[in-house]
Amino acid sequence: xxxxxxxxxxxxxxxxxxxxxxxxxxxxxxxxxxxxxxxxxxxxxxxxxxxxxxxxxxxxxxxxxxxxxxxxxxxxxxxxxxxxxxxxxxxxxxxxxxxxxxxxxxxxxxxxxxxxxxxxxxxxxxxxxxxxxxxxxxxxxxxxxxxxxxxxxxxxxxxxxxxxxxxxxxxxxxxxxxxxxxxxxxxxxxxxxxxxxxxxxxxxxxxxxxxxxxxxxxxxxxxxxxxxxxxxxxxxxxxxxxxxxxxxxxxxxxxxxxxxxxxxxxxxxxxxxxxxxxxxxxxxxxxxxxxxxxxxxxxxxxxxxxxxxxxxxxxxxxxxxxxxxxx
Amino acid sequence: xxxxxxxxxxxxxxxxxxxxxxxxxxxxxxxxxxxxxxxxxxxxxxxxxxxxxxxxxxxxxxxxxxxxxxxxxxxxxxxxxxxxxxxxxxxxxxxxxxxxxxxxxxxxxxxxxxxxxxxxxxxxxxxxxxxxxxxxxxxxxxx
Numbered sequence: 001x002x003x004x005x006x007x008x009x010x011x012x013x014x015x016x017x018x019x020x021x022x023x024x025x026x027x028x029x030x031x032x033x034x035x036x037x038x039x040x041x042x043x044x045x046x047x048x049x050x051x052x053x054x055x056x057x058x059x060x061x062x063x064x065x066x067x068x069x070x071x072x073x074x075x076x077x078x079x080x081x082x083x084x085x086x087x088x089x090x091x092x093x094x095x096x097x098x099x100x101x102x103x104x105x106x107x108x109x110x111x112x113x114x115x116x117x118x119x120x121x122x123x124x125x126x127x128x129x130x131x132x133x134x135x136x137x138x139x140x141x142x143x144x145x146x147x148x149x150x151x152x153x154x155x156x157x158x159x160x161x162x163x164x165x166x167x168x169x170x171x172x173x174x175x176x177x178x179x180x181x182x183x184x185x186x187x188x189x190x191x192x193x194x195x196x197x198x199x200x201x202x203x204x205x206x207x208x209x210x211x212x213x214x215x216x217x218x219x220x221x222x223x224x225x226x227x228x229x230x231x232x233x234x235x236x237x238x239x240x241x242x243x244x245x246x247x248x249x250x251x252x253x254x255x256x257x258x259x260x261x262x263x264x265x266x267x268x269x270x271x272x273x274x275x276x277x278x279x280x281x282x283x284x285x286x287x288x289x290x291x292x293x294x295x296x297x298x299x300x301x302x303x304x305x306x307x308x309x310x311x312x313x314x315x316x317x318x319x320x321x322x323x324x325x326x327x
Numbered sequence: 328x329x330x331x332x333x334x335x336x337x338x339x340x341x342x343x344x345x346x347x348x349x350x351x352x353x354x355x356x357x358x359x360x361x362x363x364x365x366x367x368x369x370x371x372x373x374x375x376x377x378x379x380x381x382x383x384x385x386x387x388x389x390x391x392x393x394x395x396x397x398x399x400x401x402x403x404x405x406x407x408x409x410x411x412x413x414x415x416x417x418x419x420x421x422x423x424x425x426x427x428x429x430x431x432x433x434x435x436x437x438x439x440x441x442x443x444x445x446x447x448x449x450x451x452x453x454x455x456x457x458x459x460x461x462x463x464x465x466x467x468x469x470x
Contacts, residue, residue: 080412085361087412287460298360300413303429 055285057083060097060196060227060278061254061297061309070277071305079307080300084293086286089300097278100196102138105183106158108167109203109233111146111174117233117260118169121202124231124264126164128200132272134159139195141186145179147172148209155186176203176245177210177217184220196278197226200271201249204234205242214245218252222292223314227255229271234260254310291315352417352428355394357410362386363402389441392418392425398449401425401438408436 063071063079081088106125110118129140140158143150144167154161180199187197207214221228230246250257256274258267286293291314297307365387388403390410403409410416410427417428426435444452 077414082360082412085359087358087360089412089414287457287464289460289463296360298409298412301411303409303411 056092056282057285057293057313057315058193058225058280058282059295059309059313060100060225060280061307062274062278064306064308066304066306068306070273072277074279074305078300078302078305079297081281081283082294082296082298083283083286084288084290088283088286090283092282092284094279094281097196097280098276100194100278100280101135101192102198102275103141103156103187103190103195104138104198104200105141105143105187107150107179107183107199107201107203108142108144109146109174109176109201110144110167110169110171111208112171113174113206113208114202114204114233115169115171116235120260120264121233122164122167124268125167125202126162127264128268128271129158129162132268133276139190141183142167143179143183144168145175146170147175149175150179150182152182152186156190173209174203174207175210176205176207177212177214179210180217180249181210181212181220184217184224184226187226188220188224191224196280197224198255198275199226199228200231201228201246202231202233203242203246204240205230205232205244205246205249206234206240207242207245218249219314221249221253222310222312225310225313226253227310228253229255229274230257231267231271232257232259252311254308256308285315288315352419353394354415355392355399355418356415357390357412358393359391360412361389362406363389365402365404365406390438392416393446393449394418396446398444398446399425399440400442402441403438408438410436410438 059081063074065071076091076094077089106128108121108125114121125142129142134140139156140162141155142153142158142162144153145151147170153166180201183199187199191197228249230250232243232246234240234242236243247257249255256270258270260267262270292312293315294312295309297309299305299307363386365385385406387406388409390401390403392399392401411429419426419428421437423440424437425440426437428435
């Protein structure tokens with residue numbers, strides 16, 4: 001009886017040792033060796049790469065009341081976005097764009113048709129660059145265009161390097177769309193998530209020689225999320241093709257159209273007020289069958305509120321990630 | 328003159344006030360909106376039997392209004408007939424039209440009803456569309 005009990009105890013002891021051994025093997029061995037499964041990626045243990053899709057829309061917009069004054073106290077639930085027909089009320093974030101860094105390209109038309117106002121334009125541009133209130137991280141570039149091409153006078157650091165005598169009134173034809181194409185390309189190359197690209201365009205809008213089409217430029221502007229502030233320097237008070245072009249560029253991009261007749265101080269104040277009063281909202285990219293999403297912002301309660309933003313955006317795939325354009 | 332004005336004011340405001348008092352408003356949420364054809368709103372006796380006229384090239388807002396049991400597709404009569412896109416809006420059916428209460432303005436605005444769906448059918452269709460779009464997205468991503 002006693003020997004049976006002892007042998008049973010020894011067997012039990014052996015069994016527990018085997019179990020402990022098995023437990024150690026199980027915990028210390030890599031899982032694929034334990035299960036005898038061949039690993040497809042023998043070296044990936046420490047360099048695992050996770051892929052995810054970027055699906056966020058960032059939108060800068062402006063809200064005004066019935067007197068056309070900027071609304072200072074706008075709340076997240078005061079507006080809804082109609083994105084490709086879908087009504088969106090849930091936003092990831094909602095902030096004032098004053099905290100967003102600006103990447104501004106000032107474009108000066110120096111062609112024949114604007115020469116009568118050239119002096120005033122260069123004075124305005126100089127005042128805008130040197131006397132306006134910019135954040136320390138804002139980037140300012142200046143492009144002038146006339147004849148057959150556009151010239152980049154200074155890039156990103158014009159607050160320190162721009163000189164008025166760099167802009168020469170050369171006359172000749174107006175390559176407006178080519179110049180816009182160049183400016184937008186520059187902005188796209190520098191594109192960052194928290195940078196708001198803006199073009200301040202001083203021109204009469206009357207393109208006479210560009211190789212680039214209006215449609216191409218418009219698409220590129222919408223794709224880059226650039227807002228255009230068009231300052232019409234034409235002397236004609238009638239609605240011309242140039243004026244219509246400038247208005248369309250400003251409206252479609254969510255910017256503004258102003259006439260030089262409004263006076264330089266008012267123009268510059270309006271533009272700077274706008275740049276400091278923009279609102280930035282982000283939301284999840286909604287599903288859509290098309291790459292182009294039209295956008296409209298509408299009030300949720302107060303129908304007197306007016307909203308201004310770009311007409312739409314393109315959601316394109318870059319590699320495996322789906323990415324929406326900048327703010 | 329004053330009495331006349333008061334009477335006119337009462338006649339205008341009483342229907343919506345009564346509607347609010349007796350709780351005959353239904354609740355719903357606008358989930359889709361786009362600018363569509365105004366022709367539906369311009370249909371009528373005068374258009375049908377009157378002299379031929381040039382078709383109006385205008386666009387009117389079209390909303391998909393989802394209520395607990397029925398989904399309505401409604402069309403505005405003019406291009407600027409907007410309704411607030413609040414989470415929940417009050418509306419009621421009046422003859423063949425749908426009257427939406429404008430919260431802040433304390434009045435109603437009327438829309439033509441273009442289509443109606445039973446909510447469960449509409450939900451099923453939406454699920455199907457969403458699944459198809461998701462599948463297309465996965466397919467695109469794999470290419």
